[in-house]
Amino acid sequence: MAYDKFTIIRSSAVPLPIENVDTDQIIPARFLKATKREGFGDNLFRDWRYNADDTPKEDFVLNNPIYNGQILVGGKNFGSGSSREHAAWAIYDYGFRCVISSFFADIFKNNSMNIGILPVTVSEGFLHKIFSAIEKDPQAQIEVDLPSQLVTIISTNEKESFDINGYKKDNLINGFDDIDFLRNIGDEIKQFETKTTC
Amino acid sequence: MSTNPQTLFDKVWEGHVVKKVSDGPDVLFIDRHFIHEVTSPVAFLGLKTRGVGVMFPEKTFATADHNTPTINQHLPVQDVLSANQLKALEENTAQYGISHWGLGNPKNGIVHVVGPENGITLPGMTIVCGDSHTSTHGAFGCIAFGIGTSEVEMVLASQCIMQPKAKKMRININGALQNGVTPKDAVLYIISKLTAAGATGYFVEFAGSVFENMSMEGRMTVCNMSIEMGARGGMIAPDETTFAYIKGREKAPTGEAWETALAYWKTLKTDAGSVFDKEYHFEGKDIEPMITYGTNPGMGMGISQRIPTAKSIESGQASFDKSLDYMGFNEDEPMLGKKVDYVFIGSCTNGRIEDFRAFASIIKGRKKADNITAWVVPGSHVVEKQIKDEGILDILTEAGFELRQPGCSACLAMNDDKIPVGKYAVSTSNRNFEGRQGPGARTMLASPLVAAAAAVTGVITDPRTLL
Ligand code: SF4
Numbered sequence: 001m002a003y004d005k006f007t008i009i010r011s012s013a014v015p016l017p018i019e020n021v022d023t024d025q026i027i028p029a030r031f032l033k034a035t036k037r038e039g040f041g042d043n044l045f046r047d048w049r050y051n052a053d054d055t056p057k058e059d060f061v062l063n064n065p066i067y068n069g070q071i072l073v074g075g076k077n078f079g080s081g082s083s084r085e086h087a088a089w090a091i092y093d094y095g096f097r098c099v100i101s102s103f104f105a106d107i108f109k110n111n112s113m114n115i116g117i118l119p120v121t122v123s124e125g126f127l128h129k130i131f132s133a134i135e136k137d138p139q140a141q142i143e144v145d146l147p148s149q150l151v152t153i154i155s156t157n158e159k160e161s162f163d164i165n166g167y168k169k170d171n172l173i174n175g176f177d178d179i180d181f182l183r184n185i186g187d188e189i190k191q192f193e194t195k196t197t198c
Numbered sequence: 199m200s201t202n203p204q205t206l207f208d209k210v211w212e213g214h215v216v217k218k219v220s221d222g223p224d225v226l227f228i229d230r231h232f233i234h235e236v237t238s239p240v241a242f243l244g245l246k247t248r249g250v251g252v253m254f255p256e257k258t259f260a261t262a263d264h265n266t267p268t269i270n271q272h273l274p275v276q277d278v279l280s281a282n283q284l285k286a287l288e289e290n291t292a293q294y295g296i297s298h299w300g301l302g303n304p305k306n307g308i309v310h311v312v313g314p315e316n317g318i319t320l321p322g323m324t325i326v327c328g329d330s331h332t333s334t335h336g337a338f339g340c341i342a343f344g345i346g347t348s349e350v351e352m353v354l355a356s357q358c359i360m361q362p363k364a365k366k367m368r369i370n371i372n373g374a375l376q377n378g379v380t381p382k383d384a385v386l387y388i389i390s391k392l393t394a395a396g397a398t399g400y401f402v403e404f405a406g407s408v409f410e411n412m413s414m415e416g417r418m419t420v421c422n423m424s425i426e427m428g429a430r431g432g433m434i435a436p437d438e439t440t441f442a443y444i445k446g447r448e449k450a451p452t453g454e455a456w457e458t459a460l461a462y463w464k465t466l467k468t469d470a471g472s473v474f475d476k477e478y479h480f481e482g483k484d485i486e487p488m489i490t491y492g493t494n495p496g497m498g499m500g501i502s503q504r505i506p507t508a509k510s511i512e513s514g515q516a517s518f519d520k521s522l523d524y525m526g527f528n529e530d531e532p533m534l535g536k537k538v539d540y541v542f543i544g545s546c547t548n549g550r551i552e553d554f555r556a557f558a559s560i561i562k563g564r565k566k567a568d569n570i571t572a573w574v575v576p577g578s579h580v581v582e583k584q585i586k587d588e589g590i591l592d593i594l595t596e597a598g599f600e601l602r603q604p605g606c607s608a609c610l611a612m613n614d615d616k617i618p619v620g621k622y623a624v625s626t627s628n629r630n631f632e633g634r635q636g637p638g639a640r641t642m643l644a645s646p647l648v649a650a651a652a653a654v655t656g657v658i659t660d661p662r663t664l665l
Contacts, residue, residue, distance in 0.1 A: 167222025182225065182356035183250065185217060189358055192216045192227055193254065 003116030005175035009098055010143040010154070012069035014061055015134045019075040023087035023108060026079070031086070040086055041093030066138040073130055073142075074101040078119075079108025088112045098144050100151065102127045113168045114177065120144060120151055126160040129153060146173060203469035206435050207366055207401050210341045210466065214324045216358060223360040229323040230335075231258040231353045232309045233296075235283040236265060236612070237328030241350035242290040252294040252354045259318055260291045260298040263308045264329075265612040268575050268602040271301050280613065294354075307578020307604045310334040310546035314418065315580050317447030321436035321463040326353060331546050331628060333425045336433035337417035338440055339466045341401070343431040364430045365475040367400040368468075371408040373482035378662035380556065381416030382548060382626065382645035384408060385423040386488035386498040388480065394496035398428030400476065403468060408482045409434050414443040415552035422547045423628055426495035435467040487661055489533050490630050490643040492521040497630075501648065501660050504530050524632055525640050526620075533642075533658050540623035541572045541653040542635070543646055544602075545609035548626035549577025551584045553646040558593045560650035560664050566598035567656030573615055574599050575607040597654070611636045624652040 031043045049060050056063045072091065078101040079087060088111040091099065098118045109119045122130070133140040133153045141154040146169065152159045164172075171181055182189070204212075217225040233241075238260070245252070252258065265280040275281040284301065291298035299305045305312060310331055313319040321339040326332060330344035349359050369388055389396075402424050409417060417434050424432025441460060444450045451459045486500040499505065507529040508518040522529060527536075543549075543557050554576070566572060574594060576582040582604055585591050591601055608615040609627040616636030617623045623641050626649050630641035644652075647661035654664070 165221030167219040178360050179248070179250075179352050179355055182352060182358050182360070185225070186253070186356065189216055189225075189227065189253070189356060193357065196227065196229060 003175050006118055006146055006172040008145045009070055010141055011071050012139045013071035013073050013134055013142045014067045014069060015131055016061060016074045017131050020077045020080055021074050022080045023084050026087040027090040040090035044090040044094045070097045071142055072096045072099045074099060076102045078104050080105040085111045088115050088117055092117050118172055120162045122151060122160050129158055203471040205366055205468045205472045206403055206433060206466055210322055211363055223362045225358050225360055226324060228326050228353050228357055230318060230325045232313055232327035233258055233260045234264050234309050235262050235287040237347050238350055239283060239286040240347050241354060244351040245354055250355050253357045255295040258296045260287055260296055261306055261309050261312055262287060262300045264606050266301055266605040267613050268605050268607050268615060271603045304579050308546045308606055311549055311577035315578060317444055317450035321440060322466050330425050331422050333431040334418050334422040334546055336421035336431050337414060339433055339436035364401040365399050367397055367402045367476040368474045369402055369404050369478045370406040371480045371482055372406040375408055375482045378487055378647060378665055379485050380645040380647060381412055381419040383485055383488040385420045387485045389427045389496050390498035392427045394494040395428040400429050402429045402432040404432060404434050413552060415550045419547055426628060436463050487648050489648060491527055491533055493524055493630055493632050495643060504532050536658045538624050538652045538657060539621040540617050541570055541649050542608040542623055542625040543649050544575030544607050545627035547628045548646050551581050554585050554590050556646040557650045558590045560647060560661060561597040561654055562593045564597055564654040566653055569656045570653050572599050572653050573602060573608055575602045576604045578604050608635050624649050
């Protein structure tokens, strides 16, 4: 499914300085029964966010209005555990477009990119600088520039580059999934077809 | 120009790469796309949602086979869900201009039987279908494999799929097969040696004199089962046997086009000095008629052997015990003499004319055992006609068997052809998973000869004693 294009985001960020955030925390298994992709945002981090009686837990970051934005900053080994793509859907549906961490679980990383979320891996040191900047000013602006593969903390102008494979980068910049990618090279495919013997 | 030696797989794969995505998968052009009623409706729905057409409708071929009844095909299909899927296939193919051989069409049959039969499957092609046994077409030197529904949508929309290239494995069997030992036994033997996951991540080439001397039907049986050891697919280099099979079939090239095609097909072999990531060697003389005793196709044994003990094989004790428990068997007991309730000959593994000839060779002059219910299901209407024309139907009738109409039937038991709970079936199909042939059904995979021997004696019998 096609999603919105991703080029440059400049936004405040929501800090979640916890390591090993697993996909069961991101979206608990009991919410996986839906048959559509939409609507998972309401249950993002459900058990950290709400008490058993569905009242919000005051101290959880998503319930504190001074933190907001399109970027989620997580501790090391973000997205481990079950391979459920629903975890990425929930993050996207809530309104995040980018997750920054010093390490991502593999499947979560792939799932995210497939649906239009950019996972950005930064060094342990740089992650720490981002957390400090947000601590000083909850509205600290972070810029994620996909075309030049750079993350910048605007207030201090500190930058770090990040890696991404070329195919996924193109897809994100153009808002494509595999079918869109293939349709976009339709002329190349048709050209190729004229050379086939079959 | 000097080039590195290439394998058959390399040649066909590289010849179809439209684009190599850096750090990503290859974009592979697909020459032939087969579709059927079960895995295509959601893909067409996806196309409609996107507002996208079919890029090359003439490269997709539809047939109805998975959930069709094998009796009274002239009557309306009773099962509502099946009828809906059949109707969806008919409407979708009509809307997008795709050739459709529905129920009642003289060319209708199991997708992997009708493709080769009509000359749609040709050497060196890339072929996909939303059915895992698409590997069958590898018998012609094709790269052929099963795909998921989202990939079906992808192929309809773009005639391509995006996949990383698999690793390469070669399995050699030299020497000759003994009398009474068929291609099905050869492949069950290989799977029993490699286990059901032994070729995961690989594309397999079958090589050696046993395959060189095999008919096309036999090669299709072998490649069909290649995915049962986890392989992405299997293939055999095309040769004179392949060319002779293809020549004159309806959609095969003719005249000058035939000569051009033939020249290309002759280049489709693994160059000397090619390197495989993994290679195995077996001897034809070591293979006897095979039968499975457990609940995955890797749990097979020579028919005269005893069921192995958990200690003697690699799988865990718990899953081994669970498997024997399901089958109602014990370790270290013989399979010979065990009672059989059902015999199924058919499917895209063993539903071709050669399989019915083999079956008939044993039942001729004998009678169906009273305790046996037999389903004799041709792979296509063409095979059905051959069965009649060659006098095999007379042999069947005389021995007390009935011939049903073509379709997948008890291979996956989506229609009414289900083996009842707890009953034992000797089946020429490809999967003996728990419940595959019906809830609680106990499947023993075997060749058409072993199936025939069970059908006339009522028990597991070595077919070599009846030849
Ligand atoms: S006979 Fe069985 S394996 Fe073959 S196409 Fe039908 S369902 Fe698939």
